[in-house]
Amino acid sequence: xxxxxxxxxxxxxxxLVRRSLPLARLASLAVFAAVAAFILLTFRDYGISNDEPVxxxxxxxxxxxxxxxxxxxxxxxxINLYLYGGLFDLIAAGFAPYVPLPLYEWRHLLSAGFGFVGxxxxxxxxTRLGGEGAGLVAVLLLAFTGMYGGAMFTHxxxxxxxAAMVWSLYFITALAGELPARxxxxxxxxxxxxxxxxxxxxxxxxxxxxxxxxxxGAATALLRDGRLAWRLMPRLRVAxxxxxxxxxxxxxxSVLPPTNLFKAMGAFSHFSxxxxxxxxxxxxxxxxxxxxxxxxxxxxxxxxxTLLGLLAGLAVAVLALVTHLRAPGAKAGPFSRGRLAxxxxxxxxxxxxxxxxxxVAVLTDPPLYNGIRHFLFVLPxxxxxxxxxxxxxxxALHRRARLAGASFAxxxxxxFLFNASVLWRLHxxxxxxxxxxxxxxxxxxxxxxxxxxxxxxxxxxxxxxxxVERETPPAHPYKVSVCAEDVQALAYLGPRFEAVEExxxxxxxxxxxxxxxxxxxxxxYATVSRMGLAFASVRDQRLRHMPVEVPVPDxxxxxxxxxxxxxxxxxxxxxxxxxQVAKAKP
Numbered sequence: 001x002x003x004x005x006x007x008x009x010x011x012x013x014x015x016l017v018r019r020s021l022p023l024a025r026l027a028s029l030a031v032f033a034a035v036a037a038f039i040l041l042t043f044r045d046y047g048i049s050n051d052e053p054v055x056x057x058x059x060x061x062x063x064x065x066x067x068x069x070x071x072x073x074x075x076x077x078x079i080n081l082y083l084y085g086g087l088f089d090l091i092a093a094g095f096a097p098y099v100p101l102p103l104y105e106w107r108h109l110l111s112a113g114f115g116f117v118g119x120x121x122x123x124x125x126x127t128r129l130g131g132e133g134a135g136l137v138a139v140l141l142l143a144f145t146g147m148y149g150g151a152m153f154t155h156x157x158x159x160x161x162x163a164a165m166v167w168s169l170y171f172i173t174a175l176a177g178e179l180p181a182r183x184x185x186x187x188x189x190x191x192x193x194x195x196x197x198x199x200x201x202x203x204x205x206x207x208x209x210x211x212x213x214x215x216x217g218a219a220t221a222l223l224r225d226g227r228l229a230w231r232l233m234p235r236l237r238v239a240x241x242x243x244x245x246x247x248x249x250x251x252x253x254s255v256l257p258p259t260n261l262f263k264a265m266g267a268f269s270h271f272s273x274x275x276x277x278x279x280x281x282x283x284x285x286x287x288x289x290x291x292x293x294x295x296x297x298x299x300x301x302x303x304x305x306t307l308l309g310l311l312a313g314l315a316v317a318v319l320a321l322v323t324h325l326r327a328p329g330a331k332a333g334p335f336s337r338g339r340l341a342x343x344x345x346x347x348x349x350x351x352x353x354x355x356x357x358x359x360v361a362v363l364t365d366p367p368l369y370n371g372i373r374h375f376l377f378v379l380p381x382x383x384x385x386x387x388x389x390x391x392x393x394x395x396a397l398h399r400r401a402r403l404a405g406a407s408f409a410x411x412x413x414x415x416f417l418f419n420a421s422v423l424w425r426l427h428x429x430x431x432x433x434x435x436x437x438x439x440x441x442x443x444x445x446x447x448x449x450x451x452x453x454x455x456x457x458x459x460x461x462x463x464x465x466x467x468v469e470r471e472t473p474p475a476h477p478y479k480v481s482v483c484a485e486d487v488q489a490l491a492y493l494g495p496r497f498e499a500v501e502e503x504x505x506x507x508x509x510x511x512x513x514x515x516x517x518x519x520x521x522x523x524x525y526a527t528v529s530r531m532g533l534a535f536a537s538v539r540d541q542r543l544r545h546m547p548v549e550v551p552v553p554d555x556x557x558x559x560x561x562x563x564x565x566x567x568x569x570x571x572x573x574x575x576x577x578x579x580q581v582a583k584a585k586p
Contacts, residue, residue, distance in 0.1 A: 024132035028123060031139050035119060039112045039152070045428040046153040047458030048104045048488045054079060055156060056096075056107065059089025065252065076253045083264045085251035087200035088114065088160045104491060108153040111160065115152030118163030118380060119143060125170045126384045128177075129347065130391055138387035141309070144420050147301050147372060148379050150430020154453055157201065158376040164198035165353075166380035168208035172215055172349045179219045179345060180228055188235045192242025199243060200250035203264040204377070211352045212236075218348055222341035268366070277369035278514075281447040286367040294361035297371040298378065300438045300448070305415035306386040307435065313389020316396060353381035371449045426530050429456060445533050454484040454512035456528045456535035461492040463526035464508055464538045468496065481506035483517035509539040 061075035076082050092107050099106045122142050127135030143149045152159050171191035175183040191212075198205030220228045248255045254264065276283045279293060290296075299307075357378050361368070368374060390412055398405030423430045426441065432451055434444035444450075468478065477498045482489045486499040489510045500506050503521065511517030513534055522539030529535060 021132050024136050028132065028136045028139060031136065031143070032116075032119070032123075035116060035139075035143055039109070039116060042428065043109045043112055043153055044105050046108050047428075047453070047455035048485070048491060049154045049156070049453035049455060050485055050488070052104060052107060052154075052156060053485055053487050054081060055089050056093060056103065058082075058084075059086055059091075059093030062086045062090050062252070063093055076256070080267075082253045083267055084157065084202060085200040085247065085254070087197060087246075087250040088156055090250055092156075102491070107156060111154070111156040112152040114160035114163045115148065118148075118159065118166050121163060121166040121170050122380045122384060125166060125173060125350070125380070126387050128170070128173060129350065129384065130388045134384075134387045134391045137309075137390055138384050140416070141303070141306050141387055142380060142383040144416065144423060145303055145306065145379060145383065146423055146426070146430040146433030147376060148383075150423060150426070150428070150433070151373075151376065153428075154431070154455055155373065155376065158373050161198060161201040161204065162377040162380060164194055164201060164205070165208060165377040167194035168198055168205075169211065169349055169353050169381060170194075172208070172212050173346065175212075176215050176219065176345045176349055177342075180223050180225050180231075182231060182235055185235070188239045189242060192239035193246065195239070196243035196246025197250075199247040199254070203254075203261065203268060205247075206265065207353075207357060207377075210356060211349050214352055214356075215345065215349050219345055222344060275369055278447070278449055286369045289365075289368060291362045291365040293368050294372060294375055295358050297448070298358070298375070298382070300434050300444065301372055302382065302386075302435060303415070303419040303433075304435050305390075305412055305419055306383060307437075308412060308415060309386025309389040310382070311389070312393035313385050316389060316392040319396070350381050350384060354378060354385065369449075370452045373452075422531075429530060429535060441531060442533060450514040450533075451512055451535050452514050454488055454514065454536070456512055457482065457484055457488040457510055458492055459528045460510050460512075460526060460536040460538050461489040463528070464510065465493050465497075467526065478507045479505060480508045480510060483509065483511035483520065503541075504544070507540070507542050509541060510536070511539070512536045 058075060058078055058081040061072075061078055064072045065075050075086070088111070092110055095110075096103055096106055101109065119139055119142060123135040123139045126138035148159070148162070168191065171187055171194055174187045175191065178184065178187070195205055195208045198208055216229055216232065220226065244255075254261045273286075275286050277286050277289070278284075279289060280296075302310075357375055361375060372378070394405050394409055394412075397408050419433075422433055422441065426433055429451055431453075432441060432449075434441050434448065436443075438444045438447065464480075473496065477496055479500045480489065480493065480497050481500050481503050490497065490499055503509055508525065509517075509520040509522055511520045513536060520537070520539045521544075522541040523543070524537065525540040526538040527534050528537070
């Protein structure tokens, strides 16, 4: 008996599960097809994130390093991006000239492709641990988690890394399942590729190495095999060589010299700059956040149905363990002890992938911001655990009473549909979704991070562009000031607009609500909103630059004095007083 499932024997429930296996596999394929269709139909809906311009430049500089015969090392000094692997950006920059798509649409499609690969890895992991039903549930939960399914298009560092990490976790789990025997070469090579890709994106790939080391150490103790690590070492060296090759090719700075890898680890453990982040209604410097920042954000960002699955999984695991310990002969006998050890090893990597990052975030209290973005790789294993909990709880309840099992399934389905409706209303800003622990997205608005990527500027820019198309073209381009990166708006505005730095020089100001630009002056022109929440706005300042000649009445009030000087209302200086002030129509 495993720790999170029940041995159903020949009960009607077990027969139902066996009969449903082909149906579950078919349903999983249908879900993947639907996700693929969603990606292809909607990848153009997502705006440019703040980091994408510099990330793409980093990819181009890495290509230049290779093209120059390893002499053009600008990539090794570019801002702080040399501390990151370039796997995604190399692919994005390398294929950009050959893909018939605008640059950022291509990047979003590629990023969603990585996210899709991560969904497959999540399905494989959940299926290995809990069967076809658990795999299907895990894919549905993760695809409808705003911080994964909605972030796939714009979080071009975080989602690819999460995909590499879940595949690393899958191969570590597969390796643990074959102990004490040597793992098959397919597992060894898969592990090397997955870990290498993780390092090729972030130095956080070291977490995968830690999970592997802890799993082997636990296996040595549980299986009472002191030579286990020694027997595994030849094949682990091959996996390490594969990983090192991929890391060196996609992140050359990390091995020039090899000590740079440790410099990157040290840099991120003390990474800080002058930035404030919103946490529970307070705007705090990122180096003054409470140690619970990451787990609290994880708790309020997970969908309600996932939280139900985690609670159910805990209950099922405790009940399974108690049942095992109370069984005759549970405390004695090599077979029982070996079965328990094998079960623990099977699920240990999953537990490590959840507890270790959370523990590191709490104990080391690193500077963080953007919610759980930097720990997004925790979402797939958390979702797998939730799927195991939902399926395990349903099986246990169905075994005892079909009505109880059906009621639990309906409750989970209701929560899932509620979450799906929220994401539907937020599209394409699904990643800002919060659960009902903080009153949903509306309750979290203004208290926690919202559209921190300013992705809503795409929609604001298109609203401005379509609006001015109905007006007479001016003699010169419209001047716009963007309270974010200029490219986030200019990429969609077209040639009739040009960027200016200062607000007072602009005809229009485009701002996202999450970057401290709420005080932008001017008349409201357009607002991007979802669920009654304002994500971005366009402010019209053209009246500030438009001279308005106002006739000044003569002293006797009988009519205007044609010789009186005019008053120019251009927004500068102190406003005139008395009868000289005229009201202009918006």
